[in-house]
Amino acid sequence: MPTDPAAPRAPVAAGPGAPWDAARAFALVSDDVVRRYDVAGPRYTSYPTVPEWSADFGADEYGGALAEAGAGAPDTPLSLYVHLPFCRELCAYCGCNVVVGRDAAYVARYLDAVDRELALAAERLGRRRRLCQVHLGGGTPTFLDEVQLARLWEAITRSFTPEPGAEIALEAHPAVTRNEQLDLLARLGFNRLSMGVQDLDPTVQEAVRRRQDVERIRGLLEHAREVGFTGVNFDLIYGLPHQTPESWRRTLEKVVEMRPDRLAIYSFAYVPEVRPHQRRLSAEAIPFGMARMELLRGAHEVLGGAGYAAIGMDHFAVPSDDLSRAAADGTLTRNFMGYVSAAAPEIVAFGITGISDVGGVYAQGHRGLGPWFQAIEEGRLPTSRGLRLTPDDHRRRRIIADLMCRFEADLGEGGEDAFAEELEDLARPDLAPLVDVRGARLSLTPLGHLFVRNVAMVFDAHLRVRQREGGRAAFSRTV
Numbered sequence: 001m002p003t004d005p006a007a008p009r010a011p012v013a014a015g016p017g018a019p020w021d022a023a024r025a026f027a028l029v030s031d032d033v034v035r036r037y038d039v040a041g042p043r044y045t046s047y048p049t050v051p052e053w054s055a056d057f058g059a060d061e062y063g064g065a066l067a068e069a070g071a072g073a074p075d076t077p078l079s080l081y082v083h084l085p086f087c088r089e090l091c092a093y094c095g096c097n098v099v100v101g102r103d104a105a106y107v108a109r110y111l112d113a114v115d116r117e118l119a120l121a122a123e124r125l126g127r128r129r130r131l132c133q134v135h136l137g138g139g140t141p142t143f144l145d146e147v148q149l150a151r152l153w154e155a156i157t158r159s160f161t162p163e164p165g166a167e168i169a170l171e172a173h174p175a176v177t178r179n180e181q182l183d184l185l186a187r188l189g190f191n192r193l194s195m196g197v198q199d200l201d202p203t204v205q206e207a208v209r210r211r212q213d214v215e216r217i218r219g220l221l222e223h224a225r226e227v228g229f230t231g232v233n234f235d236l237i238y239g240l241p242h243q244t245p246e247s248w249r250r251t252l253e254k255v256v257e258m259r260p261d262r263l264a265i266y267s268f269a270y271v272p273e274v275r276p277h278q279r280r281l282s283a284e285a286i287p288f289g290m291a292r293m294e295l296l297r298g299a300h301e302v303l304g305g306a307g308y309a310a311i312g313m314d315h316f317a318v319p320s321d322d323l324s325r326a327a328a329d330g331t332l333t334r335n336f337m338g339y340v341s342a343a344a345p346e347i348v349a350f351g352i353t354g355i356s357d358v359g360g361v362y363a364q365g366h367r368g369l370g371p372w373f374q375a376i377e378e379g380r381l382p383t384s385r386g387l388r389l390t391p392d393d394h395r396r397r398r399i400i401a402d403l404m405c406r407f408e409a410d411l412g413e414g415g416e417d418a419f420a421e422e423l424e425d426l427a428r429p430d431l432a433p434l435v436d437v438r439g440a441r442l443s444l445t446p447l448g449h450l451f452v453r454n455v456a457m458v459f460d461a462h463l464r465v466r467q468r469e470g471g472r473a474a475f476s477r478t479v
C-alpha cells in the first residue's frame with residue numbers, strides 16, 4: 001500500500017478552488033443520479049469536437065494555417081505529436097487508431113512518409129521550428145525497434161529543434177517494451193514515459209485479450225527511472241468486462257505499490273458501432289451505470305488514500321509531480337494527449353489520424369494508410385478534415401477547457417447575456433445540482449466534478465444544433 005510515509009491519507013484534489021471532497025461527492029451518487037447523467041457525450045479533448053469538422057477543409061487550408069502560424073510567431077515553441085499506429089496484437093477493448101501485424105518493411109515505409117510529412121509542414125512553418133514538447137503516441141511506439149526509433153528521431157530533429165528542457169514523451173505497451181529501447185530513448189533525450197497497464201486481474205486480462213505481468217511492468221518502471229525518465233505515467237481503464245470492485249481494488253493496490261508518478265484512469269469507451277472489434281467482448285460482463293461509478297469511487301479511495309491528488313476528470317499524480325503543480329497553480333491544460341502541464345498552446349501532428357491545433361485551425365490527417373501514403377508521396381499534406389475556429393468557438397473552447405481543467409469558469413464580460421440560454425439550462429432541476437452560478441462565474445459542486453462532461457455539453461453550441469436537428473455522433477457515455 002502507501003510507500004510514502006509523508007503522503008496525506010485523505011483524498012485530495014489539486015486545483016485552485018477549495019479542495020474537492022471525493023467522499024462527499026460519491027455519497028450523493030445513487031442509481032437515480034447515475035441514470036440522470038449517463039448520456040453519450042464528448043470527452044472534450046477539443047472544442048469544437050471532431051465530428052463537427054469538415055471534409056471541405058483540406059491540405060490548402062491547413063498549409064495556409066501553418067504558414068500564418070509560422071510568420072506570426074516565428075520564435076514561439078510548438079508541441080509535436082507523431083502517431084505510430086502499429087501494435088503486435090489488437091486488445092479487444094481498444095478505441096485507438098491502430099494497425100496490427102505489419103512487418104519491418106511496412107514500418108520503414110511509414111517512417112519514410114512521416115519524414116516527408118515533417119519536411120512538408122516545416123517548409124510551411126518557415127523559421128518556426130522550436131519544440132517545447134514531443135509526444136510519440138499510438139498504437140504502440142515501442143513496436144519500433146532501436147534502429148527505427150533512432151530513424152524517427154533523426155527525422156524529427158532534422159525538421160524541428162527541441163529546446164533544452166523540452167518534455168519528450170512516448171507511450172509504451174509493457175509486453176512489447178525492452179530495457180534496450182528505453183536505454184536508447186534516454187540517450188536520444190526522451191524523459192517521459194507512459195505505460196498501458198489497464199488492469200492486472202487475470203480474468204479481466206483474458207476477457208480483453210491483453211495479458212501482461214506485474215513483474216515486467218515493475219522492472220520497466222524501475223529501469224526507466226534509472227536511465228532518467230521522470231513523471232512516469234500508468235494508464236488504467238475502469239468499466240472493463242468482469243471487473244468487480246474487489247478485483248479492481250487489487251489492481252489499484254498493486255499499482256500503488258509500484259508508485260508511478262501519474263495515473264490516467266479512463267472510463268472504458270464502449271463504442272462497438274465505431275470499433276466493431278469491441279463486439280467480441282461480452283456486453284453482459286461490462287459494468288455500466290452505478291457499477292461503474294463504484295469502480296471510480298474505488299479508484300479515488302485507493303489512490304487518494306495513497307497520497308495521489310485527483311487531477312481534472314480522470315488523472316491522478318503524486319503532489320510533487322508537474323501535473324499536480326499545474327493543477328494547483330491553474331496552468332493545467334487539456335488537449336488530444338489528455339491533461340498536460342508542458343504543452344505549447346499549438347500542436348503540429350504527424351502520422352495517420354494525427355490532429356494538429358495551430359494557427360486557429362484544427363486539422364486531421366487521413367485515417368486510411370492508402371490515402372495518407374498517396375498524399376505524402378505526391379508531396380501534399382495528408383489532411384482529411386478540419387475546421388477554422390470562429391470567435392464564438394474560441395470563447396466556448398476556453399469556457400469548456402476551464403471547466404474540464406479547473407472545474408470553474410468565468411463567462412467574461414457580457415457573459416450573462418451572451419450565454420443566457422446556457423444559464424437557463426444550468427438552472428434546470430437536473431443540472432442545478434452540478435454547478436453554482438454567481439453572475440457570470442460558474443463553479444462545479446462536488447457532484448458536478450463527477451459529471452463535468454454534462455456541464456461542458458451545455459456550452460457546446462455545435463452539439464446543441466446537432467441535437468435540435470435530431471442528428472447524433474458516436475460518443476462514449478459520460479459515466
Ligand SMILES: C[S@@+](CC[C@H](N)C(=O)[O-])C[C@H]1O[C@@H](n2cnc3c(N)ncnc32)[C@H](O)[C@@H]1O
Binds near residue numbers: 173174
Ligand atoms: C495508445 S494506448 C497506450 C500505449 C500502448 N498501446 C498500450 O496499450 O499500452 C492509449 C491508452 O488509451 C486507453 N484506451 C484504449 N482504448 C480505450 C477505450 N476503449 N476506452 C478507454 N480507454 C482506452 C488505454 O488506457 C491505453 O493505454
Ligand code: SF4
Binds near residue numbers: 087090139173
Ligand atoms: S490498447 Fe494499446 S496495444 Fe492495445 S490495441 Fe490499443 S493501442 Fe494497441
